[in-house]
Amino acid sequence: MNTVIHPQNHLSSLFTDTGLSWQGPVQTAATQPDEMRAALRRADQIVFVFSDQGRLAMSDQGGGVSGSDYPLLAVLPPIPAQSLGSQRFKETYGTRYALYGGAMANAISSEDMVIEMGRAGMMASFGAGGLLPARIEEAIIKIKSALPNGPYLFNMLNSPFEPLMEQRAVDLYLQHGIRAIEASAYLGMTRGLVRYRASGLSLDQQGGVVIGNRIIAKVSRKEVARHFLSPAPEDMLRKLVEDGEISEQQAQLARRVPVADDITVEADSGGHTDNRPLVALLPVMLAYRASLQEKYHYAEPVRIGAGGGISTPAAALAAFMMGADYLVTGSINQACVESGASDEVRAMLAQAEMTDVIMAPASDMFEMGVKVQVLKRGTLFPMRAGKLYELYSRYNSIEELPASERENLESEIFQRSLEEVWVETVAFFKERDPRQIEKAAQDAHYKMALIFRWYLGLSSRWAARAEASRKMDYQVWCGPSMGAFNDWARGTRFEAIENRKVVDVNRTLLEECAYLSRVQMLRMQGIELPFS
Numbered sequence: 018m019n020t021v022i023h024p025q026n027h028l029s030s031l032f033t034d035t036g037l038s039w040q041g042p043v044q045t046a047a048t049q050p051d052e053m054r055a056a057l058r059r060a061d062q063i064v065f066v067f068s069d070q071g072r073l074a075m076s077d078q079g080g081g082v083s084g085s086d087y088p089l090l091a092v093l094p095p096i097p098a099q100s101l102g103s104q105r106f107k108e109t110y111g112t113r114y115a116l117y118g119g120a121m122a123n124a125i126s127s128e129d130m131v132i133e134m135g136r137a138g139m140m141a142s143f144g145a146g147g148l149l150p151a152r153i154e155e156a157i158i159k160i161k162s163a164l165p166n167g168p169y170l171f172n173m174l175n176s177p178f179e180p181l182m183e184q185r186a187v188d189l190y191l192q193h194g195i196r197a198i199e200a201s202a203y204l205g206m207t208r209g210l211v212r213y214r215a216s217g218l219s220l221d222q223q224g225g226v227v228i229g230n231r232i233i234a235k236v237s238r239k240e241v242a243r244h245f246l247s248p249a250p251e252d253m254l255r256k257l258v259e260d261g262e263i264s265e266q267q268a269q270l271a272r273r274v275p276v277a278d279d280i281t282v283e284a285d286s287g288g289h290t291d292n293r294p295l296v297a298l299l300p301v302m303l304a305y306r307a308s309l310q311e312k313y314h315y316a317e318p319v320r321i322g323a324g325g326g327i328s329t330p331a332a333a334l335a336a337f338m339m340g341a342d343y344l345v346t347g348s349i350n351q352a353c354v355e356s357g358a359s360d361e362v363r364a365m366l367a368q369a370e371m372t373d374v375i376m377a378p379a380s381d382m383f384e385m386g387v388k389v390q391v392l393k394r395g396t397l398f399p400m401r402a403g404k405l406y407e408l409y410s411r412y413n414s415i416e417e418l419p420a421s422e423r424e425n426l427e428s429e430i431f432q433r434s435l436e437e438v439w440v441e442t443v444a445f446f447k448e449r450d451p452r453q454i455e456k457a458a459q460d461a462h463y464k465m466a467l468i469f470r471w472y473l474g475l476s477s478r479w480a481a482r483a484e485a486s487r488k489m490d491y492q493v494w495c496g497p498s499m500g501a502f503n504d505w506a507r508g509t510r511f512e513a514i515e516n517r518k519v520v521d522v523n524r525t526l527l528e529e530c531a532y533l534s535r536v537q538m539l540r541m542q543g544i545e546l547p548f549s
Contacts, residue, residue: 039067039087041079048074050548057093060531064093066539073547091542093535098527099138101534103342106320109231109278110197111168113138114527115343118350118519119235119281119324120172120199121288121494122146123477127357128159130350130519135164137520141350142199142233144357146174146381147474149449150185157193170233171195173209175202176381181450183209191216197231200277202289202381204241208257210276211249215263218270225316226270234277235324235345237284237291237298239305245277246309246319275313279320279343280306286325287348287496288389289379295326299339328498329505330529334537337530346523348499353519359483360514362493365395367514371500375399377492378406380473384466386410392493398476401430401490405469414461415468430472430490438471439464445471 046069047056053075056064062077067087074087081089102115110117118134118141120126126144134141143160145153153171160169171190176182187209190198196217200210210232217230234245254268263271282302284295303321310318323336324345333344351358352366373394379387383406393399408426412418415435418426423435431438446453446467457464476492502511510516511525539546 037081037089038083038085039065039076039079039089040082040085041065041076043069045076045078046074047076048072053546054532054548057535058528058532060528060535061095061097063095064535065089066091066093066544073544090544091539093538096531096534098524098531101337101527101531102344103320105317106279106322106343110140111166112140114524115322116523116527117141117170117233117343117345118523119286119345119347120144120146120170120174120201121347121351121356122148122172122174123357123481124148124152124156125351125357125481125494126172127355128156128163130353130355130357131160131169132163133355133518133520134523135160135167135169137524138168139520139523140168140170141519142170142172145172145186146176146201147477150189153186153189154193157189157195161193167196170197170199172199172201173213174381175200175204175207177204178381178384179450179453180207180209181452183207187213196229197233199281200232200234200245203234203236203244206244206250206253206276208253211253211271212257212262214249214274214276215254215257215267215271218267218274220266220270226273228274228278228317231279232277233279233281233322235281235283236302237282237293237325239301242280242302242305243309245280246275246306248272248274248313249276273315274317275309275315275319277319278317279322281322281324281345282341283345284323284325285496285498286390287351287374287499288494289387290325290390290496292376292390293325295323295332295336296339299323299336299341303340325496326498326501328502328526330526330533332498332501333526333530334533337534338537344527346526348494348496349502349517349522350519351494352499352502352514353517353522354515355519357481358493359481361483361488362480362491363514363517365392365491365493366495366499367503367517369394369495369499369503371497371504373500374495374497377402378473380470380477383409383470383473384463389494390496392491392495392499395488396491396493397489398492402473402476402492404430405472409462409465409469412465415465416461432487435468438468442467442471 047053056075067089120142121144131141131143219227236242249271257263258268285292320342322343323341328349375393376388377399379389476490479487480491
């Protein structure tokens with residue numbers, strides 16, 4: 018199929034008027050759709066687009082001259098995948114690509130995933146949420162051994178009802194010299210975040226602030242973004258100094274920098290999400306960042322990235338075109354062979370459509386009514402978790418439950434007596450945080466929440482361990498991007514589950530994004546292409 022260039026094409030007229038033409042070896046000219054696609058995919062090569070007797074043609078050889086027979090329509094510069102996004106982001110974290118894999122709790126974003134992406138010049142965040150300190154420390158040792166110079170992140174998941182978990186995580190990260198963390202699901206500033214940030218601050222010889230501990234914060238609301246785009250709260254800094262956890266100088270330096278170096282704008286993602294559309298949310302956050310930069314005049318402005326829905330080359334390009342400094346992938350990584358998910362979960366994810374997701378109560382913020390986005394196809398977890406929150410909202414204690422409701426809980430959801438569940442809950446929190454049991458002894462409603470959270474917490478572990486007897490209770494964090502990825506992958510090597518390797522998936526996403534960027538550059542200049 019040949020494309021005829023019409024006289025009304027403004028680019029054609031522009032270059033014809035200036036006399037700029039293409040000259041080079043005619044045999045290199047690509048005039049067929051497949052040839053043109055191949056030329057545009059050679060992203061590290063310049064591409065000249067010209068008219069060959071009214072037909073569209075392309076070549077990566079030759080150059081622009083005056084007076085040849087091939088009017089030059091456009092010149093596409095090299096756009097390799099490594100060039101996409103913020104150069105400062107890549108320099109800061111020592112990556113080749115402006116992309117990282119976001120954390121998924123309970124080590125679903127596993128050590129293997131972090132190591133593989135780090136070795137490939139990307140970055141990933143270890144899913145430390147929900148893990149005990151000993152397990153996190155095990156991951157720290159393994160990842161640091163494999164990636165002594167990085168890049169990698171460790172996640173810090175907000176646990177408002179278990180502050181001891183954050184404290185222990187910060188202790189570990191400071192003890193082991195973890196220089197970059199990803200802060201997820203935060204609603205405001207916490208002592209642990211401020212301590213981690215301030216502890217890494219020092220002065221250079223010119224009096225500038227050296228930031229030793231980096232924070233990437235995932236947010237979806239302006240009011241939450243404000244906390245991370247601003248300096249640390251004064252009262253927290255004073256208290257940390259009084260307690261000897263940071264120095265007076267570090268407190269002074271913390272007043273000159275934002276809490277976070279990077280803000281990941283989290284749109285409609287798996288797990289914790291506000292289901293915001295990226296096309297509306299990202300521009301708002303970019304403008305808000307600019308207004309706070311004008312207020313504080315940071316030496317190093319906060320970068321803004323995009324996450325949630327990044328699962329196809331077109332989505333990646335849309336985010337970069339809107340101004341994202343970097344991208345964050347999530348749900349698609351869980352479906353990769355290196356994730357901590359089970360083969361059964363990967364198979365479920367590979368069958369997911371965009372509509373196969375739903376919101377369900379979150380284990381870590383159950384009492385607040387916070388929800389997470391999960392897979393609904395092939396599991397009863399969303400319905401059963403919703404039933405638990407309904408009962409928690411209606412009754413003040415386990416003892417108040419009607420006999421019929423209690424019987425249903427024990428036979429259908431818990432599949433054991435509530436007394437047995439409580440015994441297991443006590444044993445769990447004795448190791449994790451004994452103060453939770455003490456609080457439950459004084460508050461029957463809180464005890465009820467802990468019992469219900471037994472199911473919510475184990476459901477994700479049953480999925481990760483592929484416990485066949487609890488398959489209908491699997492909690493699988495997932496956003497609609499998983500369905501979009503499956504549509505894109507259909508008919509490619511990624512359709513087969515065993516071919517979904519995290520580096521290959523993410524690199525291909527960026528390489529195809531670079532290709533699409535060239536296609537869109539031509540279309541935006543009024544040049545019609547003979548392929549979609």
